[in-house]
Amino acid sequence: MSLKHALLGLLAEGPASGYELTKRFELSLANVWSAKHSQIYPELRKMAAEGWLVAGEEGSRGRKEYVITDDGRAELRRWLVEVRPERAGRNESMLRVFFLWTLDPAEAVAYLEREAAAAHAYVERLTALDALVAWDESGADFMGRLALEEGLLIAQVQAEWAEWAAEQIRSGRDATTLTGRRRRPPTKRQR
Amino acid sequence: MSLKHALLGLLAEGPASGYELTKRFELSLANVWSAKHSQIYPELRKMAAEGWLVAGEEGSRGRKEYVITDDGRAELRRWLVEVRPERAGRNESMLRVFFLWTLDPAEAVAYLEREAAAAHAYVERLTALDALVAWDESGADFMGRLALEEGLLIAQVQAEWAEWAAEQIRSGRDATTLTGRRRRPPTKRQR
DNA sequence: GTAAACATGTAACAAGTTACATGATTGT
DNA sequence: ACAATCATGTAACTTGTTACATGTTTAC
Numbered sequence: 001m002s003l004k005h006a007l008l009g010l011l012a013e014g015p016a017s018g019y020e021l022t023k024r025f026e027l028s029l030a031n032v033w034s035a036k037h038s039q040i041y042p043e044l045r046k047m048a049a050e051g052w053l054v055a056g057e058e059g060s061r062g063r064k065e066y067v068i069t070d071d072g073r074a075e076l077r078r079w080l081v082e083v084r085p086e087r088a089g090r091n092e093s094m095l096r097v098f099f100l101w102t103l104d105p106a107e108a109v110a111y112l113e114r115e116a117a118a119a120h121a122y123v124e125r126l127t128a129l130d131a132l133v134a135w136d137e138s139g140a141d142f143m144g145r146l147a148l149e150e151g152l153l154i155a156q157v158q159a160e161w162a163e164w165a166a167e168q169i170r171s172g173r174d175a176t177t178l179t180g181r182r183r184r185p186p187t188k189r190q191r
Numbered sequence: 192m193s194l195k196h197a198l199l200g201l202l203a204e205g206p207a208s209g210y211e212l213t214k215r216f217e218l219s220l221a222n223v224w225s226a227k228h229s230q231i232y233p234e235l236r237k238m239a240a241e242g243w244l245v246a247g248e249e250g251s252r253g254r255k256e257y258v259i260t261d262d263g264r265a266e267l268r269r270w271l272v273e274v275r276p277e278r279a280g281r282n283e284s285m286l287r288v289f290f291l292w293t294l295d296p297a298e299a300v301a302y303l304e305r306e307a308a309a310a311h312a313y314v315e316r317l318t319a320l321d322a323l324v325a326w327d328e329s330g331a332d333f334m335g336r337l338a339l340e341e342g343l344l345i346a347q348v349q350a351e352w353a354e355w356a357a358e359q360i361r362s363g364r365d366a367t368t369l370t371g372r373r374r375r376p377p378t379k380r381q382r
Numbered sequence: 383g384t385a386a387a388c389a390t391g392t393a394a395c396a397a398g399t400t401a402c403a404t405g406a407t408t409g410t
Numbered sequence: 411a412c413a414a415t416c417a418t419g420t421a422a423c424t425t426g427t428t429a430c431a432t433g434t435t436t437a438c
Protein backbone atom coordinates (compact mmCIF):
# COMPACT_ATOMS: atom_id res chain seq x y z
CA MET A 1 0.00 0.00 0.00
CA SER A 2 2.94 2.33 0.54
CA LEU A 3 4.22 2.19 -3.01
CA LYS A 4 1.51 4.56 -4.20
CA HIS A 5 2.43 7.04 -1.49
CA ALA A 6 6.15 6.72 -2.07
CA LEU A 7 5.50 7.58 -5.71
CA LEU A 8 3.29 10.51 -4.70
CA GLY A 9 6.03 11.72 -2.39
CA LEU A 10 8.65 11.58 -5.11
CA LEU A 11 6.37 13.26 -7.61
CA ALA A 12 5.63 16.02 -5.10
CA GLU A 13 9.19 17.20 -5.76
CA GLY A 14 8.47 17.53 -9.43
CA PRO A 15 7.28 15.65 -12.51
CA ALA A 16 9.14 12.50 -13.41
CA SER A 17 8.95 9.45 -15.63
CA GLY A 18 8.63 5.87 -14.45
CA TYR A 19 12.24 5.36 -15.38
CA GLU A 20 13.41 8.25 -13.22
CA LEU A 21 11.27 7.11 -10.32
CA THR A 22 12.80 3.65 -10.60
CA LYS A 23 16.24 5.24 -10.29
CA ARG A 24 15.13 7.18 -7.23
CA PHE A 25 14.15 3.93 -5.57
CA GLU A 26 17.56 2.46 -6.38
CA LEU A 27 19.45 5.48 -5.14
CA SER A 28 18.05 7.66 -2.37
CA LEU A 29 15.22 5.38 -1.23
CA ALA A 30 16.99 2.02 -1.51
CA ASN A 31 17.47 1.79 2.25
CA VAL A 32 13.86 2.33 3.24
CA TRP A 33 11.76 1.07 0.34
CA SER A 34 12.27 -0.68 -2.94
CA ALA A 35 10.35 -1.14 -6.15
CA LYS A 36 11.18 -2.48 -9.56
CA HIS A 37 10.16 -0.83 -12.80
CA SER A 38 7.81 -3.73 -13.47
CA GLN A 39 5.81 -2.71 -10.44
CA ILE A 40 6.15 1.03 -10.91
CA TYR A 41 4.86 1.37 -14.47
CA PRO A 42 1.49 -0.33 -13.90
CA GLU A 43 1.13 1.46 -10.57
CA LEU A 44 1.56 4.88 -12.17
CA ARG A 45 -1.21 4.07 -14.63
CA LYS A 46 -3.51 3.02 -11.78
CA MET A 47 -2.71 6.24 -9.94
CA ALA A 48 -3.43 8.29 -13.04
CA ALA A 49 -6.75 6.44 -13.37
CA GLU A 50 -7.54 7.45 -9.78
CA GLY A 51 -6.81 11.06 -10.62
CA TRP A 52 -3.72 11.42 -8.44
CA LEU A 53 -1.47 11.99 -11.45
CA VAL A 54 -1.74 13.15 -15.01
CA ALA A 55 0.43 11.80 -17.80
CA GLY A 56 2.11 14.49 -19.83
CA GLU A 57 3.33 14.42 -23.39
CA GLU A 58 5.45 11.57 -24.62
CA GLY A 59 9.04 12.72 -24.90
CA SER A 60 11.91 11.25 -26.80
CA ARG A 61 12.45 7.49 -26.61
CA GLY A 62 8.83 7.09 -25.54
CA ARG A 63 9.43 8.86 -22.25
CA LYS A 64 6.17 9.46 -20.36
CA GLU A 65 6.18 12.11 -17.67
CA TYR A 66 3.75 12.13 -14.79
CA VAL A 67 2.65 15.19 -12.87
CA ILE A 68 1.02 15.05 -9.44
CA THR A 69 -2.47 16.57 -9.21
CA ASP A 70 -4.09 18.41 -6.31
CA ASP A 71 -5.94 15.20 -5.51
CA GLY A 72 -2.59 13.44 -5.45
CA ARG A 73 -1.13 16.00 -3.05
CA ALA A 74 -4.21 15.74 -0.86
CA GLU A 75 -3.88 11.97 -0.75
CA LEU A 76 -0.19 12.21 0.17
CA ARG A 77 -1.02 14.62 2.95
CA ARG A 78 -3.86 12.42 4.19
CA TRP A 79 -1.52 9.45 4.30
CA LEU A 80 1.15 11.37 6.21
CA VAL A 81 -1.05 12.95 8.82
CA GLU A 82 -3.96 10.54 9.18
CA VAL A 83 -2.77 7.04 8.41
CA ARG A 84 -0.97 5.39 11.30
CA PRO A 85 2.45 4.18 10.13
CA GLU A 86 2.88 0.43 9.92
CA ARG A 87 5.76 -0.02 12.32
CA ALA A 88 5.95 -3.83 12.32
CA GLY A 89 8.57 -4.34 9.69
CA ARG A 90 10.34 -7.46 8.57
CA ASN A 91 14.01 -7.65 9.36
CA GLU A 92 15.75 -10.76 8.13
CA SER A 93 19.02 -9.98 9.88
CA MET A 94 17.28 -9.70 13.22
CA LEU A 95 15.22 -12.79 12.54
CA ARG A 96 18.38 -14.81 12.05
CA VAL A 97 19.68 -13.81 15.46
CA PHE A 98 16.90 -15.82 17.09
CA PHE A 99 18.21 -18.94 15.44
CA LEU A 100 21.95 -18.51 15.93
CA TRP A 101 21.80 -20.80 18.94
CA THR A 102 21.43 -23.71 16.50
CA LEU A 103 24.96 -23.04 15.22
CA ASP A 104 28.32 -23.75 16.81
CA PRO A 105 29.43 -20.72 18.85
CA ALA A 106 32.25 -20.05 16.41
CA GLU A 107 29.81 -19.95 13.50
CA ALA A 108 27.46 -17.66 15.40
CA VAL A 109 30.35 -15.34 16.17
CA ALA A 110 31.38 -15.36 12.51
CA TYR A 111 27.83 -14.44 11.53
CA LEU A 112 27.73 -11.53 13.96
CA GLU A 113 31.12 -10.31 12.81
CA ARG A 114 29.89 -10.29 9.23
CA GLU A 115 26.87 -8.31 10.39
CA ALA A 116 29.12 -5.82 12.18
CA ALA A 117 31.25 -5.46 9.07
CA ALA A 118 28.16 -4.95 6.92
CA ALA A 119 26.90 -2.27 9.30
CA HIS A 120 30.27 -0.51 9.23
CA ALA A 121 30.32 -0.64 5.45
CA TYR A 122 26.83 0.84 5.41
CA VAL A 123 27.91 3.67 7.70
CA GLU A 124 30.67 4.43 5.25
CA ARG A 125 28.34 4.31 2.27
CA LEU A 126 26.00 6.77 3.95
CA THR A 127 28.85 9.04 4.98
CA ALA A 128 30.15 9.05 1.42
CA LEU A 129 26.65 9.73 0.13
CA ASP A 130 26.30 12.67 2.49
CA ALA A 131 29.52 14.16 1.19
CA LEU A 132 28.64 13.41 -2.43
CA VAL A 133 25.13 14.81 -2.58
CA ALA A 134 24.84 18.42 -3.56
CA TRP A 135 22.35 19.22 -0.80
CA ASP A 136 20.40 22.33 -1.51
CA GLU A 137 18.28 24.29 0.89
CA SER A 138 14.99 22.78 -0.20
CA GLY A 139 12.69 21.14 2.29
CA ALA A 140 13.18 17.83 0.51
CA ASP A 141 16.93 17.96 1.03
CA PHE A 142 16.53 19.13 4.60
CA MET A 143 14.45 16.03 5.30
CA GLY A 144 16.79 13.90 3.26
CA ARG A 145 19.61 14.86 5.61
CA LEU A 146 17.49 14.08 8.66
CA ALA A 147 16.65 10.68 7.19
CA LEU A 148 20.29 10.03 6.40
CA GLU A 149 21.16 10.90 9.97
CA GLU A 150 18.65 8.35 11.21
CA GLY A 151 20.07 5.64 8.99
CA LEU A 152 23.56 6.49 10.19
CA LEU A 153 22.60 6.28 13.85
CA ILE A 154 20.85 2.97 13.43
CA ALA A 155 23.71 1.46 11.43
CA GLN A 156 26.13 2.57 14.13
CA VAL A 157 24.22 0.93 16.96
CA GLN A 158 23.77 -2.18 14.87
CA ALA A 159 27.52 -2.42 14.39
CA GLU A 160 28.14 -1.85 18.09
CA TRP A 161 25.48 -4.34 19.06
CA ALA A 162 26.83 -7.04 16.74
CA GLU A 163 30.33 -6.62 18.14
CA TRP A 164 29.02 -6.72 21.67
CA ALA A 165 26.88 -9.78 20.93
CA ALA A 166 29.82 -11.61 19.36
CA GLU A 167 31.83 -10.89 22.49
CA GLN A 168 29.01 -12.21 24.67
CA ILE A 169 29.12 -15.48 22.82
CA ARG A 170 32.90 -15.70 22.84
CA SER A 171 33.10 -15.16 26.57
CA GLY A 172 29.89 -16.79 27.66
CA ARG A 173 30.17 -20.24 26.25
CA ASP A 174 31.51 -23.55 27.33
CA ALA A 175 32.78 -26.09 24.85
CA THR A 176 29.66 -26.54 22.75
CA THR A 177 26.69 -24.73 24.18
CA LEU A 178 25.75 -21.11 24.31
CA THR A 179 24.93 -20.46 27.91
CA GLY A 180 25.99 -17.67 30.11
CA ARG A 181 25.25 -14.57 31.98
CA ARG A 182 24.06 -11.35 30.68
CA ARG A 183 25.89 -8.13 30.27
CA ARG A 184 24.56 -4.81 29.22
CA PRO A 185 25.32 -3.68 25.71
CA PRO A 186 27.04 -0.37 25.14
CA THR A 187 24.46 2.31 25.67
CA LYS A 188 26.37 5.40 24.71
CA ARG A 189 27.24 6.31 21.21
CA GLN A 190 29.54 9.10 20.27
CA ARG A 191 29.33 10.98 17.07
CA MET B 192 11.51 -16.95 1.26
CA SER B 193 12.35 -16.44 4.91
CA LEU B 194 9.09 -17.79 6.23
CA LYS B 195 10.21 -21.37 5.65
CA HIS B 196 13.41 -20.68 7.58
CA ALA B 197 11.66 -18.86 10.37
CA LEU B 198 9.45 -21.92 10.79
CA LEU B 199 12.47 -24.23 10.70
CA GLY B 200 14.13 -22.08 13.36
CA LEU B 201 11.11 -22.20 15.63
CA LEU B 202 10.72 -25.95 15.13
CA ALA B 203 14.40 -26.45 15.94
CA GLU B 204 13.45 -25.62 19.52
CA GLY B 205 10.92 -28.42 19.59
CA PRO B 206 7.86 -29.83 17.85
CA ALA B 207 4.91 -27.51 17.47
CA SER B 208 1.57 -27.15 15.73
CA GLY B 209 0.68 -24.52 13.17
CA TYR B 210 -1.42 -22.82 15.79
CA GLU B 211 1.47 -22.62 18.23
CA LEU B 212 3.81 -21.33 15.54
CA THR B 213 1.27 -18.64 14.68
CA LYS B 214 1.31 -17.55 18.32
CA ARG B 215 5.10 -17.43 18.29
CA PHE B 216 4.99 -15.04 15.37
CA GLU B 217 2.54 -12.85 17.23
CA LEU B 218 4.55 -12.83 20.42
CA SER B 219 8.33 -13.22 20.34
CA LEU B 220 8.86 -12.70 16.61
CA ALA B 221 6.31 -9.94 16.01
CA ASN B 222 9.00 -7.27 15.85
CA VAL B 223 11.16 -8.93 13.23
CA TRP B 224 8.84 -11.06 11.12
CA SER B 225 5.15 -11.74 10.81
CA ALA B 226 2.97 -14.43 9.36
CA LYS B 227 -0.71 -15.30 9.58
CA HIS B 228 -2.06 -18.77 10.12
CA SER B 229 -3.45 -18.73 6.57
CA GLN B 230 0.11 -18.60 5.28
CA ILE B 231 1.64 -20.89 7.89
CA TYR B 232 -0.60 -23.94 7.47
CA PRO B 233 -0.03 -24.39 3.73
CA GLU B 234 3.67 -23.62 4.17
CA LEU B 235 4.10 -26.37 6.75
CA ARG B 236 2.60 -28.87 4.35
CA LYS B 237 4.97 -27.78 1.58
CA MET B 238 7.89 -28.11 3.96
CA ALA B 239 6.76 -31.58 4.99
CA ALA B 240 6.53 -32.49 1.30
CA GLU B 241 10.13 -31.33 0.90
CA GLY B 242 11.19 -33.57 3.75
CA TRP B 243 12.14 -30.81 6.16
CA LEU B 244 9.39 -31.74 8.61
CA VAL B 245 7.29 -34.72 9.50
CA ALA B 246 3.72 -34.44 10.70
CA GLY B 247 3.04 -36.35 13.89
CA GLU B 248 -0.19 -37.83 15.17
CA GLU B 249 -3.32 -35.73 15.26
CA GLY B 250 -4.01 -34.62 18.80
CA SER B 251 -7.21 -33.34 20.33
CA ARG B 252 -9.21 -30.71 18.41
CA GLY B 253 -7.45 -31.81 15.23
CA ARG B 254 -4.09 -30.53 16.44
CA LYS B 255 -1.29 -31.50 14.05
CA GLU B 256 2.23 -31.45 15.39
CA TYR B 257 5.24 -31.03 13.16
CA VAL B 258 8.75 -32.26 13.94
CA ILE B 259 11.87 -30.98 12.21
CA THR B 260 13.93 -33.60 10.36
CA ASP B 261 17.69 -33.80 9.88
CA ASP B 262 17.17 -32.44 6.39
CA GLY B 263 15.26 -29.55 7.93
CA ARG B 264 18.08 -28.82 10.36
CA ALA B 265 20.60 -29.00 7.55
CA GLU B 266 18.56 -26.52 5.53
CA LEU B 267 18.29 -24.14 8.48
CA ARG B 268 22.04 -24.31 8.98
CA ARG B 269 22.71 -23.80 5.27
CA TRP B 270 20.49 -20.74 5.29
CA LEU B 271 22.20 -19.27 8.35
CA VAL B 272 25.79 -19.80 7.27
CA GLU B 273 25.65 -19.75 3.47
CA VAL B 274 22.81 -17.50 2.39
CA ARG B 275 23.65 -13.82 2.49
CA PRO B 276 21.05 -11.98 4.57
CA GLU B 277 18.74 -9.67 2.68
CA ARG B 278 19.53 -6.40 4.41
CA ALA B 279 17.42 -4.07 2.26
CA GLY B 280 14.29 -3.91 4.34
CA ARG B 281 11.22 -1.81 3.97
CA ASN B 282 10.64 0.75 6.68
CA GLU B 283 7.48 2.77 6.30
CA SER B 284 8.29 5.14 9.17
CA MET B 285 11.60 6.06 7.59
CA LEU B 286 10.03 6.37 4.17
CA ARG B 287 7.60 8.94 5.49
CA VAL B 288 10.43 11.11 6.74
CA PHE B 289 11.49 11.78 3.16
CA PHE B 290 8.12 13.33 2.48
CA LEU B 291 7.63 15.37 5.64
CA TRP B 292 8.83 18.46 3.78
CA THR B 293 5.45 18.49 2.02
CA LEU B 294 3.74 19.22 5.35
CA ASP B 295 3.64 22.40 7.37
CA PRO B 296 6.52 22.44 9.86
CA ALA B 297 4.10 22.09 12.77
CA GLU B 298 2.60 18.98 11.23
CA ALA B 299 6.01 17.50 10.54
CA VAL B 300 7.01 18.15 14.15
CA ALA B 301 3.81 16.50 15.34
CA TYR B 302 4.58 13.48 13.20
CA LEU B 303 8.08 13.16 14.64
CA GLU B 304 6.80 13.57 18.16
CA ARG B 305 4.34 10.76 17.60
CA GLU B 306 7.23 8.67 16.30
CA ALA B 307 9.29 9.47 19.38
CA ALA B 308 6.38 8.53 21.63
CA ALA B 309 5.91 5.26 19.73
CA ALA B 310 9.60 4.44 20.10
CA HIS B 311 9.47 5.17 23.83
CA ALA B 312 6.40 2.98 24.19
CA TYR B 313 8.19 0.23 22.33
CA VAL B 314 11.19 0.50 24.65
CA GLU B 315 8.82 0.06 27.55
CA ARG B 316 7.09 -2.90 25.94
CA LEU B 317 10.44 -4.61 25.42
CA THR B 318 11.63 -3.80 28.92
CA ALA B 319 8.42 -5.24 30.33
CA LEU B 320 8.82 -8.31 28.12
CA ASP B 321 12.36 -8.79 29.35
CA ALA B 322 11.18 -8.74 32.96
CA LEU B 323 8.21 -10.96 32.20
CA VAL B 324 9.89 -13.75 30.28
CA ALA B 325 11.16 -16.62 32.36
CA TRP B 326 14.50 -16.75 30.56
CA ASP B 327 16.21 -20.04 31.03
CA GLU B 328 19.81 -20.87 30.27
CA SER B 329 19.10 -22.41 26.88
CA GLY B 330 20.87 -21.19 23.79
CA ALA B 331 17.56 -20.07 22.36
CA ASP B 332 16.91 -17.83 25.36
CA PHE B 333 20.46 -16.56 25.33
CA MET B 334 19.97 -15.43 21.73
CA GLY B 335 16.50 -14.17 22.51
CA ARG B 336 18.01 -11.81 25.07
CA LEU B 337 20.65 -10.63 22.60
CA ALA B 338 17.93 -9.96 20.03
CA LEU B 339 15.88 -8.10 22.61
CA GLU B 340 18.86 -5.90 23.44
CA GLU B 341 19.24 -5.09 19.77
CA GLY B 342 15.60 -4.09 19.51
CA LEU B 343 15.94 -2.00 22.65
CA LEU B 344 19.02 -0.14 21.39
CA ILE B 345 17.46 0.59 18.03
CA ALA B 346 14.22 1.81 19.59
CA GLN B 347 16.21 4.06 21.89
CA VAL B 348 18.15 5.73 19.08
CA GLN B 349 14.97 6.07 17.07
CA ALA B 350 13.36 7.93 19.95
CA GLU B 351 16.41 10.13 20.37
CA TRP B 352 16.62 10.78 16.66
CA ALA B 353 12.94 11.69 16.35
CA GLU B 354 13.24 14.18 19.21
CA TRP B 355 16.36 15.67 17.71
CA ALA B 356 14.79 15.87 14.25
CA ALA B 357 11.69 17.59 15.63
CA GLU B 358 13.97 20.12 17.29
CA GLN B 359 15.83 20.67 14.03
CA ILE B 360 12.60 21.56 12.33
CA ARG B 361 11.42 23.77 15.17
CA SER B 362 14.64 25.75 15.27
CA GLY B 363 15.44 25.64 11.58
CA ARG B 364 12.10 26.91 10.41
CA ASP B 365 13.23 30.33 9.36
CA ALA B 366 16.79 29.42 8.53
CA THR B 367 16.13 26.46 6.28
CA THR B 368 13.14 27.50 4.24
CA LEU B 369 11.09 24.49 5.11
CA THR B 370 8.10 26.74 4.60
CA GLY B 371 7.46 28.61 1.45
CA ARG B 372 9.53 26.35 -0.73
CA ARG B 373 7.23 23.38 -0.48
CA ARG B 374 6.04 23.77 -4.01
CA ARG B 375 9.27 24.68 -5.63
CA PRO B 376 9.41 24.14 -9.38
CA PRO B 377 10.84 20.93 -10.77
CA THR B 378 14.60 21.05 -10.75
CA LYS B 379 17.15 18.67 -12.11
CA ARG B 380 17.23 15.46 -10.23
CA GLN B 381 19.38 12.47 -10.98
CA ARG B 382 22.74 12.11 -9.47
C1' DG C 383 -25.36 -23.10 27.92
C1' DT C 384 -22.27 -20.11 26.16
C1' DA C 385 -18.17 -17.52 25.56
C1' DA C 386 -13.37 -17.86 24.98
C1' DA C 387 -9.65 -20.11 23.37
C1' DC C 388 -8.03 -23.91 20.66
C1' DA C 389 -7.29 -25.58 16.06
C1' DT C 390 -7.34 -25.92 11.04
C1' DG C 391 -8.38 -24.87 6.66
C1' DT C 392 -9.67 -22.38 1.76
C1' DA C 393 -10.51 -18.52 -1.59
C1' DA C 394 -9.86 -14.12 -3.36
C1' DC C 395 -7.02 -10.60 -3.66
C1' DA C 396 -2.91 -7.41 -3.29
C1' DA C 397 1.93 -6.76 -3.42
C1' DG C 398 6.34 -7.83 -5.02
C1' DT C 399 10.06 -10.39 -7.88
C1' DT C 400 12.08 -12.46 -11.93
C1' DA C 401 12.30 -13.12 -16.52
C1' DC C 402 11.20 -11.99 -21.01
C1' DA C 403 10.79 -8.56 -24.73
C1' DT C 404 11.40 -4.40 -27.48
C1' DG C 405 13.05 -0.24 -29.31
C1' DA C 406 15.48 4.70 -29.26
C1' DT C 407 19.38 7.69 -28.44
C1' DT C 408 24.03 8.92 -27.12
C1' DG C 409 28.87 8.48 -26.92
C1' DT C 410 33.06 6.32 -28.61
C1' DA D 411 29.52 -0.33 -35.63
C1' DC D 412 28.95 -1.15 -30.99
C1' DA D 413 28.04 -0.62 -26.22
C1' DA D 414 25.80 1.79 -22.75
C1' DT D 415 22.02 3.94 -21.19
C1' DC D 416 17.44 5.49 -21.71
C1' DA D 417 12.76 4.01 -21.73
C1' DT D 418 8.67 1.12 -21.42
C1' DG D 419 6.12 -2.77 -21.11
C1' DT D 420 4.03 -7.86 -20.13
C1' DA D 421 3.75 -12.66 -18.12
C1' DA D 422 4.53 -15.97 -14.76
C1' DC D 423 5.33 -16.67 -10.32
C1' DT D 424 5.90 -16.07 -5.22
C1' DT D 425 4.67 -13.99 -1.07
C1' DG D 426 1.54 -12.00 2.04
C1' DT D 427 -3.23 -10.25 3.65
C1' DT D 428 -8.19 -10.37 4.41
C1' DA D 429 -12.20 -12.69 4.65
C1' DC D 430 -14.80 -16.67 4.94
C1' DA D 431 -15.76 -21.15 7.05
C1' DT D 432 -15.86 -24.91 10.42
C1' DG D 433 -15.49 -27.76 14.41
C1' DT D 434 -13.56 -28.88 19.47
C1' DT D 435 -12.50 -28.27 24.28
C1' DT D 436 -12.26 -25.67 28.54
C1' DA D 437 -13.89 -22.61 32.05
C1' DC D 438 -17.57 -20.20 34.10
